[in-house]
Amino acid sequence: MSANVLIYCEQRDAALQKVSLELIGKGKELADTLGQKVIAVLLGKNISGLAQELIDHGADEVIYADHDYLADYLTEPFTKAFSAILKEQDPEIVLIGATSIGRDLAPRTAARIHTGLTADCTALDIDPNTKGFLMTRPAFGGNIMATIICPDHKPQMATVRPGVMVVRKKEAHKGVIREFTVDFQPEDINVKILNTVKKSNKRKDITEAKILVSGGRGVGSGENFGALRSLAAALGAEISASRGAVDLEYVEKDRQVGQTGKTVRPDLYFAFGISGAIQHVAGMESSELIIAVNKDAEAQIFQYADLGIVGDLHKVIPKLVDALTAESST
Amino acid sequence: MKIIVCVKQVPDTTEVKLDPVKGTLIREGVPSIINPDDKSGIEAALSLKDQYGAHVTVLTMGPPQADAALREALAMGCDEAILLTDRMFGGADTWATASTIAGALKTMEFDLIITGRQAIDGDTAQVGPQIAERLNLPQVSYVEEFKCEDGKLFLKRQFEDRYQELEVKLPALITTLSELNKPRYMTVGGVFDAYGEDKVKTISYQDIKDHVDVANIGLKGSPTRVFKSFTKSPKALGQFHDGVTTDQAVELIVSKLKEKFII
Amino acid sequence: MDFNLSKEHKLAQELFKKFAEIEVKPLAEETDEKEEFPDSTVKKMAKIGLLGIPFPKEYHGAGGDNMAYAICVEELSKVCATTGVIVSAHTSLCSSPIYEFGTPAQKNKYLKKLATGEYLGAFGLTEPGAGTDSAMQTTTAVLDGDNYVLNGSKFFITNAGKADVYIIIAMTDKSKGTKGCSAFIVEKGYDGFSIGKKEKKMGIKGSATCELIFENCPVPKENLLSTPGSGFKIAMKTLDGGRIGIAAQALGIAQGAIDCTIAYVKERKQFGKRLSQFQNTQFQLADMQTKVDAARLLVYRAAKAKDSGAPYGAYAAMAKLFASETASDVTRRCVQLYGGYGYTREYPVERMMRDAKITEIYEGTSEVQKMVIAAALKVN
Numbered sequence: 001m002s003a004n005v006l007i008y009c010e011q012r013d014a015a016l017q018k019v020s021l022e023l024i025g026k027g028k029e030l031a032d033t034l035g036q037k038v039i040a041v042l043l044g045k046n047i048s049g050l051a052q053e054l055i056d057h058g059a060d061e062v063i064y065a066d067h068d069y070l071a072d073y074l075t076e077p078f079t080k081a082f083s084a085i086l087k088e089q090d091p092e093i094v095l096i097g098a099t100s101i102g103r104d105l106a107p108r109t110a111a112r113i114h115t116g117l118t119a120d121c122t123a124l125d126i127d128p129n130t131k132g133f134l135m136t137r138p139a140f141g142g143n144i145m146a147t148i149i150c151p152d153h154k155p156q157m158a159t160v161r162p163g164v165m166v167v168r169k170k171e172a173h174k175g176v177i178r179e180f181t182v183d184f185q186p187e188d189i190n191v192k193i194l195n196t197v198k199k200s201n202k203r204k205d206i207t208e209a210k211i212l213v214s215g216g217r218g219v220g221s222g223e224n225f226g227a228l229r230s231l232a233a234a235l236g237a238e239i240s241a242s243r244g245a246v247d248l249e250y251v252e253k254d255r256q257v258g259q260t261g262k263t264v265r266p267d268l269y270f271a272f273g274i275s276g277a278i279q280h281v282a283g284m285e286s287s288e289l290i291i292a293v294n295k296d297a298e299a300q301i302f303q304y305a306d307l308g309i310v311g312d313l314h315k316v317i318p319k320l321v322d323a324l325t326a327e328s329s330t
Numbered sequence: 331m332k333i334i335v336c337v338k339q340v341p342d343t344t345e346v347k348l349d350p351v352k353g354t355l356i357r358e359g360v361p362s363i364i365n366p367d368d369k370s371g372i373e374a375a376l377s378l379k380d381q382y383g384a385h386v387t388v389l390t391m392g393p394p395q396a397d398a399a400l401r402e403a404l405a406m407g408c409d410e411a412i413l414l415t416d417r418m419f420g421g422a423d424t425w426a427t428a429s430t431i432a433g434a435l436k437t438m439e440f441d442l443i444i445t446g447r448q449a450i451d452g453d454t455a456q457v458g459p460q461i462a463e464r465l466n467l468p469q470v471s472y473v474e475e476f477k478c479e480d481g482k483l484f485l486k487r488q489f490e491d492r493y494q495e496l497e498v499k500l501p502a503l504i505t506t507l508s509e510l511n512k513p514r515y516m517t518v519g520g521v522f523d524a525y526g527e528d529k530v531k532t533i534s535y536q537d538i539k540d541h542v543d544v545a546n547i548g549l550k551g552s553p554t555r556v557f558k559s560f561t562k563s564p565k566a567l568g569q570f571h572d573g574v575t576t577d578q579a580v581e582l583i584v585s586k587l588k589e590k591f592i593i
Numbered sequence: 594m595d596f597n598l599s600k601e602h603k604l605a606q607e608l609f610k611k612f613a614e615i616e617v618k619p620l621a622e623e624t625d626e627k628e629e630f631p632d633s634t635v636k637k638m639a640k641i642g643l644l645g646i647p648f649p650k651e652y653h654g655a656g657g658d659n660m661a662y663a664i665c666v667e668e669l670s671k672v673c674a675t676t677g678v679i680v681s682a683h684t685s686l687c688s689s690p691i692y693e694f695g696t697p698a699q700k701n702k703y704l705k706k707l708a709t710g711e712y713l714g715a716f717g718l719t720e721p722g723a724g725t726d727s728a729m730q731t732t733t734a735v736l737d738g739d740n741y742v743l744n745g746s747k748f749f750i751t752n753a754g755k756a757d758v759y760i761i762i763a764m765t766d767k768s769k770g771t772k773g774c775s776a777f778i779v780e781k782g783y784d785g786f787s788i789g790k791k792e793k794k795m796g797i798k799g800s801a802t803c804e805l806i807f808e809n810c811p812v813p814k815e816n817l818l819s820t821p822g823s824g825f826k827i828a829m830k831t832l833d834g835g836r837i838g839i840a841a842q843a844l845g846i847a848q849g850a851i852d853c854t855i856a857y858v859k860e861r862k863q864f865g866k867r868l869s870q871f872q873n874t875q876f877q878l879a880d881m882q883t884k885v886d887a888a889r890l891l892v893y894r895a896a897k898a899k900d901s902g903a904p905y906g907a908y909a910a911m912a913k914l915f916a917s918e919t920a921s922d923v924t925r926r927c928v929q930l931y932g933g934y935g936y937t938r939e940y941p942v943e944r945m946m947r948d949a950k951i952t953e954i955y956e957g958t959s960e961v962q963k964m965v966i967a968a969a970l971k972v973n
Contacts, residue, residue: 107457119455148554190498279450308571309583
């Protein structure tokens, strides 16, 4: 009979991804409700040293596989190792971070072991009556939330959006650490890694920015984004945009906030000329402070703004830049 | 080279609005589009066709109306289109969708399968990898650049903090990001050709029954179920100012930034 | 009667709309302001087949029809009337007569390149002394060995200087009046063919409108279109078709103005209310949209008639008469709804109002359209 909550703990260059610890935290909560254990799985090369940290964050047991084939992420060897561990462990629940690795590994694995998979969850619960796993996620471009169940297949698998669950406080614990041996064959690798290039931090990724100055269709043109850039410069902020502005090529696609772009939660989010389509809001609503300027008093964005001003961004921004420059010189 | 691009017709989620009273989705009048990541997949296939010559087939699973998405793909330059449609396929989750599409692909010849990374209505990014698994193909997802040389693909695979340069032998499956390219426009000639002769082939369960078990398709073949769906409630209204001058607006913003110790 | 667009027309419309929105609209203001011909847009249009819509594939056209062509001009003109008229003049006034009256050799040599957009086309009928009274042609063409030698000048020619191929109407036999007119295919760069002064216009400022000058310009006799003496008939037929294009342009301008105005009145407040909340605004817009829809039905009827091979001259005249007057009326009223802002170049409606006026004048003034319609009613 299936039991336990199994967490895939992603690491890159032998550094744990924060989402792994978040999932152990959530997994512990779920396991406690079910009266079961948390099992953490680590796949990589020279990564056994990370096991204790997982235990200290709440895992009861760590299973790791260490192999040259697992040195860098590749779908096929990772799927082989992970599926083999799942077959052996027969867990009740499996959680995987919804990173670009998790969202590659999880579906392939779910297909192999024939079970359901719910993507990019933002809330996880146990149904008090059936003890079934309730996996909640945004759907339809963030317009609705859907709770998904997987009643007749085990494990019940979910990928979970990074940044949503809370990391448990680290406490010294004892737990079981065990190596799992995978019977790798040369044909398990059909993709060759020629090179790995880490992204330079020259231009900060918008998900890491403390302040975002974001523009939408209302900005009117790529040139008009110049004003937003001046404001960003005055605040040490990054530029971002709605899908509308990106589709019109005002700014590059990697600046896009929203369901089809990136999810951001900066300390301050400026929304200039952004109407606030729900798919955009889905990507920025958890920002600490949202300031919106829009000509349309009925723009949806005002429902989410901490400070909403009906006005012409083309007039407000230059004056705001002046005011900020004056502030900083006093 | 034979390329099959799998696409999905989706509602344009940026056009979806909530009924402020009922809190339900207003789906009426929302245009259907080819999922953006999938459209980049079409462009990727067509650019391979331009460079090396290739036969590009576009495939979709969906209701009969999904025909419109296929016509658009044909008008962009795809050679052939396949509509996988059957009431038996209805209600499929990603697992059952992948089973069905893989079943259909088993009846076809291909060197490369391209799917978009994820669809904007479901955002799961699962069907591509699950098709690859069902066909036992190597997969590379999150492709943001690629070229083809000597029967091998050279790809740039995106991660949050890095990218990998990969080499993969064909046949293989890749999933593409909309960052990969700017999809071309249809051509007017393409539009008239797309509807001219019947280039869309319809496939039902009967046509693929030897390649996929009936237990693995549609709602019955789906391990997951929607338990419930609901809308999010927007957070409490903040300060709202209408009819202020530009100077007042600037003042409001500056004092807010001071209040929050941002400046 | 089916008032819905066919599936292919809907898909084509989607293409035109998207192209107009992404490629044309961002340049519209600058095109007008700088009076610059949008060369880059023309290249992009060529690439996706907008310059050969109603011609068969055998001549490298899109294999579409006049309906699709009209929808294309309409969608382009919604955001930029200059771009609309470039396509209209090229397609209706140059490519069409070659398609309808040209020999296979002429079609192979010229239509193929016009349809792909490798060549841009223009048409020269109007002269300083022969506008509405187009029978008063003074440009002459005299046969001399293997060439016709052209002398004279043409006025107000759309796409002049930018076009590679021109259909020129000239007198081959003055004694026969209109029956002595002939039509020629003239290439840019022929000896003795030059471009004169560029007009400074009120609207459609990005379109190149110049004089064409012929001074002993030899045109190979195989470039005579149809037979000697059929020039006037060709010109009139050509203008019948051209009117569908101009009617579609007018329709697009009017709809474009309404679309902008609706967005504006929903935003702009006066007396504590949005403009859209005033009944005057609502009634004005209701009235305008009704007229524009009526114009659209007339334009589409004319295009459909041409596609089905039915007589369409009177339909095209009615479409142009009504659509152009609607465009002038609607754009003027839109400026009024905008108020002071509408009069500034900050908003596009003043440009649309200036652009609209020409649709009542070129390719036959409103008065000429009424003559054509009256003739069809046999009341003359």
